[in-house]
Amino acid sequence: MSGIGKGFPGVQALDGVDFEVMPGEVHALLGENGAGKSTLLKVLSGAQQPDRGTISIDGKTVTLNTPLEAQRCGVVTIYQEFTLAPNLTIAENVFIGREPGNGIFVNWRQMREETRAITRRLGLELRPTAVVRDLNVAEQQMVEIARALSMKSRLIVMDEPTSALSSAEVEKLFRIVRDLKAQGISIIFVTHRIEEVMELCDRYTVLRDGRRVAAGKIAETSVDQIIRAMVGRQVNALFAQRESSTPGEVALEVEGLTRRGNAQDQNATVLSNVSFAVRRGEILGIAGLVGAGRTEAARAIFGADPFDSGRILVAGQKVDIRSPRSAIRHGIGLVPEDRKRQALFLALAVQTNLSMAAQGRITRWGIFMDEAAERSMVEEYRKALNIRMSGPEQLIANLSGGNQQKVVLARWLALRPKVLIVDEPTRGIDVGAKVEVHNLLFEMARSGIAVIAISSELPEILAISDRIVTMREGRVTGSIDRDEANGERLMAMMTLDVKAA
Amino acid sequence: MSEATPAQTTGSGRSDLIGIFARFAPLIFLLVLMAAFAFVEPRFLTPLNLFNVLRQVSIYGLLAIGMTFVILTAGIDLSIGSLVAFCGLVAAAVSKGGLANRFSVGAAQDAASYGWYLAAIAAIAVGIAGGFLQGFSITRLKVPPFVVTLGGMSAFRGAALLFAAGGPISGFEPSFIWWGQGKIGPVPVPVIVFIAFAIVAHLALRYTRYGRQIYAVGGNPEAARLSGLNVRAVTTSVYVIMGFFAGLGSFVLAARLNAAEAVAGTGYELTVIASVVIGGTSLFGGSGTIFGTVIGTILIGVLLNGLVLLDVSAYIQQIIIGIIIVLAVAFDTFAKSRRR
Numbered sequence: 001m002s003g004i005g006k007g008f009p010g011v012q013a014l015d016g017v018d019f020e021v022m023p024g025e026v027h028a029l030l031g032e033n034g035a036g037k038s039t040l041l042k043v044l045s046g047a048q049q050p051d052r053g054t055i056s057i058d059g060k061t062v063t064l065n066t067p068l069e070a071q072r073c074g075v076v077t078i079y080q081e082f083t084l085a086p087n088l089t090i091a092e093n094v095f096i097g098r099e100p101g102n103g104i105f106v107n108w109r110q111m112r113e114e115t116r117a118i119t120r121r122l123g124l125e126l127r128p129t130a131v132v133r134d135l136n137v138a139e140q141q142m143v144e145i146a147r148a149l150s151m152k153s154r155l156i157v158m159d160e161p162t163s164a165l166s167s168a169e170v171e172k173l174f175r176i177v178r179d180l181k182a183q184g185i186s187i188i189f190v191t192h193r194i195e196e197v198m199e200l201c202d203r204y205t206v207l208r209d210g211r212r213v214a215a216g217k218i219a220e221t222s223v224d225q226i227i228r229a230m231v232g233r234q235v236n237a238l239f240a241q242r243e244s245s246t247p248g249e250v251a252l253e254v255e256g257l258t259r260r261g262n263a264q265d266q267n268a269t270v271l272s273n274v275s276f277a278v279r280r281g282e283i284l285g286i287a288g289l290v291g292a293g294r295t296e297a298a299r300a301i302f303g304a305d306p307f308d309s310g311r312i313l314v315a316g317q318k319v320d321i322r323s324p325r326s327a328i329r330h331g332i333g334l335v336p337e338d339r340k341r342q343a344l345f346l347a348l349a350v351q352t353n354l355s356m357a358a359q360g361r362i363t364r365w366g367i368f369m370d371e372a373a374e375r376s377m378v379e380e381y382r383k384a385l386n387i388r389m390s391g392p393e394q395l396i397a398n399l400s401g402g403n404q405q406k407v408v409l410a411r412w413l414a415l416r417p418k419v420l421i422v423d424e425p426t427r428g429i430d431v432g433a434k435v436e437v438h439n440l441l442f443e444m445a446r447s448g449i450a451v452i453a454i455s456s457e458l459p460e461i462l463a464i465s466d467r468i469v470t471m472r473e474g475r476v477t478g479s480i481d482r483d484e485a486n487g488e489r490l491m492a493m494m495t496l497d498v499k500a501a
Numbered sequence: 502m503s504e505a506t507p508a509q510t511t512g513s514g515r516s517d518l519i520g521i522f523a524r525f526a527p528l529i530f531l532l533v534l535m536a537a538f539a540f541v542e543p544r545f546l547t548p549l550n551l552f553n554v555l556r557q558v559s560i561y562g563l564l565a566i567g568m569t570f571v572i573l574t575a576g577i578d579l580s581i582g583s584l585v586a587f588c589g590l591v592a593a594a595v596s597k598g599g600l601a602n603r604f605s606v607g608a609a610q611d612a613a614s615y616g617w618y619l620a621a622i623a624a625i626a627v628g629i630a631g632g633f634l635q636g637f638s639i640t641r642l643k644v645p646p647f648v649v650t651l652g653g654m655s656a657f658r659g660a661a662l663l664f665a666a667g668g669p670i671s672g673f674e675p676s677f678i679w680w681g682q683g684k685i686g687p688v689p690v691p692v693i694v695f696i697a698f699a700i701v702a703h704l705a706l707r708y709t710r711y712g713r714q715i716y717a718v719g720g721n722p723e724a725a726r727l728s729g730l731n732v733r734a735v736t737t738s739v740y741v742i743m744g745f746f747a748g749l750g751s752f753v754l755a756a757r758l759n760a761a762e763a764v765a766g767t768g769y770e771l772t773v774i775a776s777v778v779i780g781g782t783s784l785f786g787g788s789g790t791i792f793g794t795v796i797g798t799i800l801i802g803v804l805l806n807g808l809v810l811l812d813v814s815a816y817i818q819q820i821i822i823g824i825i826i827v828l829a830v831a832f833d834t835f836a837k838s839r840r841r
C-alpha cells in the first residue's frame with residue numbers, strides 16, 4: 001500500500017500512509033486509538049475505499065471495492081467482534097457462503113472433512129459438528145482463523161486478537177500464528193499489548209494521526225522506542241505505579257457469594273463462596289483468567305445478575321441488593337466491561353450520556369431536566385477528567401474510546417459513590433488514555449472511594465492495585481498485597497489454586 | 502430532543518447536506534406534495550379544505566403521539582384500532598347514562614345521560630387500563646410487544662363487539678358532539694386538542710427526565726438498566742400513555758361521528774404506525790421526535806385528501822400509502838448508512 005489517503009467529515013483519517021507486508025512475516029500495526037489503524041484495515045479489507053493511493057498485491061495494483069474482492073485476492077480480516085453465526089456448526093461457519101456441493105445440495109461429508117483437515121492443521125481438537133454458540137471466545141477465534149485458511153488466504157489481518165483471551169489461550173494463538181508464518185502466510189497483527197508485539201512479530205509499523213511515524217524490524221527496536229513513537233512523547237514505564245496509601249474502614253464486604261447455573265448449563269458453578277472486602281481509599285484488584293468469575297462477581301454485587309446465597313455488607317450493614325437501582329442507592333457503581341453494549345447510548349449526546357445515572361440531581365421539581373446545571377456538570381467533569389470533545393451536544397459515538405470511557409467514569413463520579421467497580425477499565429483504549437484512566441482511579445481512591453478494579457492485563461493490575469484478589473472457576477483462590485505481588489506469583493495463584501502465603 | 506436527532510454536528514460538505522436533508526425530509530416532502538396538489542387542483546389550498554384535512558388527521562394524530570412513545574422504546578402497539586372501538590363504546594354508553602340505557606333516545610336519554618366529561622374520563626380510564634395490561638404482559642411475562650398487542654388487537658375487538666351487542670350507539674348530547682364537530686373561530690376543536698397534546702408530548706420528551714429515560718431505554722436497554730434506570734417501569738409507561746391517547750382519540754372520534762360502533766378504528770394501527778415512521782422515528786428505538794410525527798401525520802392526511810380531490814380510487818390510495826411507508830424506511834436506512 002502506498003500513499004493511502006482517506007478523509008472523513010472533519011478528520012483526515014489517513015494522510016499518505018505507506019505500508020508493506022512481506023510474504024511469511026508477522027507485521028505489527030501499532031498506534032493509539034484514532035491513529036488510523038482501523039481505517040487502514042478497512043481500506044485493506046475492501047470495506048472502505050481510499051481517496052488516494054494504491055494497493056498492490058505481488059506487484060500488481062488492485063482495487064478492492066468490497067470485502068469479497070479482498071478475499072479473492074487472498075486478504076482476510078478477522079475483526080475484534082467475530083462474524084460467526086452462533087447457531088451453526090463449526091463446519092457450516094467455516095464454509096458459510098462457499099458450501100461444497102453441486103450447487104443445490106451441500107456435500108456435508110466433504111465439508112466436515114475439509115474442516116477437520118484445517119483444524120488439525122491448526123492443532124485443534126474440535127468437532128466440525130459442534131455448534132459455535134457452545135464454544136468459548138478462544139475457540140471461536142480459531143474458527144475464524146480456520147475460515148480464513150479455508151479461503152486460501154495469503155494475508156490474514158487480526159484486529160486485537162488477544163484482547164479477550166486468557167494468557168494460556170494467547171500462547172496457543174501465538175503458536176498458531178508462528179505455524180501459519182512457517183507456511184508462508186503473512187499476518188498483520190493489531191494490538192495494544194506491546195509485550196506481545198515484542199514476542200511475536202517480525203516487523204512493525206506505527207501510525208500516529210493518520211501518518212506512518214515509525215517502521216522497521218522488531219529486533220532492532222525496544223518497547224520504549226515503540227511507545228515513544230506511538231504517543232509522540234517519552235513514557236518511562238508502561239504504567240505509572242500507584243503510590244502507597246493508608247486505606248480507611250471497610251466500605252464493602254462480600255461473604256459467601258454463590259451462584260449456580262448460566263444460560264448454557266443449569267448446574268454450572270458461576271460463583272462459589274466468594275468472599276472479600278474492600279476499604280475506603282483502597283484499590284482492590286481482581287485478577288483471573290477469562291471465565292474465572294470476576295465479571296460475574298461484579299455484576300452480582302451490583303444487582304445486575306441474581307445470586308443464590310451470600311451476603312453483601314456496605315459499611316458493615318447487610319444490604320439487600322436486587323437490581324442496579326438498589327445497588328446505586330447503596331452507593332455502589334459499576335463501569336461494565338463492554339462499553340458499547342452495556343454503558344453507552346451511542347445515539348445520544350455526551351451530556352445525556354454523562355448525566356444518565358445522576359439525572360435525579362439535576363432536575364427541577366424532580367420532573368424537568370435543569371439543563372444549565374447539566375451543562376455545568378459536564379463542564380466540571382470535562383475539566384477534571386480532561387475529556388476531549390467538541391461540546392456537550394456532540395454525539396458520544398464520535399468520541400475516541402478513551403474519551404468515551406472517561407464519560408462513563410464521570411457518569412458514576414457524578415453520583416459520588418462509596419464503592420466503584422471498574423471492569424476492564426482500559427479495554428480497547430490507547431496507551432495515553434490508559435495512563436489517564438489509571439490516574440483517575442488513583443484520584444478516586446484518594447478521595448475516599450473504595451475501588452474494585454478487574455483487568456485481564458497483569459501489568460495493569462500490578463500497577464494500580466493496593467491489594468489483589470485472584471479468582472479461578474468462580475472461587476477466590478488468594479489475596480496478596482501489592483508489595484509481595486509479581487506477575488509470576490499472580491499467574492500461579494490464578495492457574496494453580498495455591499493459597500498465597 | 503435535539504441530542505436524539507441523528508444529524509451530525511461535525512461534518513463537511515456533502516454528508517452535512519445529506520444529514521440536514523434527512524432531518525427535514527418529511528417536512529420538505531410535505532411542502533413539495535402540497536405545492537404539487539395546489540398546482541393541479543386549486544381547491545386544495547382553500548382554508549376550508551386545509552382545516553378539513555387537519556380535522557381528518559387529528560384523531561390519527563392523537564394516536565400517533567402515543568405511538569411515538571411506544572416506538573421510541575423499540576416497541577409497537579397493534580391493538581390501538583380495537584382499543585379505540587372499545588373505549589369509544591364505553592364513552593358512548595356513559596354519555597347515554599350507562600349500559601342499560603345505551604340505546605335510549607329522546608326524553609329517556611335526557612333523563613339518564615351523564616356529562617361529556619364523565620364519558621371522556623371513562624374512555625381514557627379504559628384505555629389506560631388496557632395499555633397497562635399490555636405493558637405489564639410485555640415487561641413481567643416477557644412476551645414481545647408485537648405478540649402482546651396482536652393479542653390485544655383481537656381481545657379488545659372482541660370486548661367491543663360484546664359490549665355493543667350488535668348495534669352502534671348514537672345520538673349524543675350537544676356538549677359531547679362539540680368535541681368532534683365544534684369550532685373555535687375557524688379552527689375545528691379536534692385540531693386544537695391534537696396540537697395541544699402534541700406540544701405537551703414534545704415538552705415531555707424534550708425537557709423532562711422521563712423523556713430522557715425513554716430515549717435511553719429505547720437506545721440501549723441494558724446500559725439503561727446498568728445506569729440505574731427502571732427499565733420495566735419506563736417500558737410499561739409508554740403503553741399506558743398509548744392507552745391514554747387511544748381513550749382520548751376514541752372520545753373525539755365518537756363525538757365527531759356522533760356514534761360509536763364495534764367496527765370503528767379498523768386498520769388505524771397501520772396508518773398511525775406509518776405516520777410515526779414517515780415522521781422519522783426509528784422502529785429500532787432511541788431516535789425520533791413528536792415534531793416528526795406531527796409532520797408525518799399531516800403528510801398522510803394531505804396525501805389522502807389530495808388523492809380524493811384528484812378522484813383517485815380508494816384502493817389505489819391504499820397502494821400508494823403502502824409504497825410510501827416502505828420508501829420512508831428505506832430512505833431513513835440509506836441516510837443513516839451514508840452518515841457512518
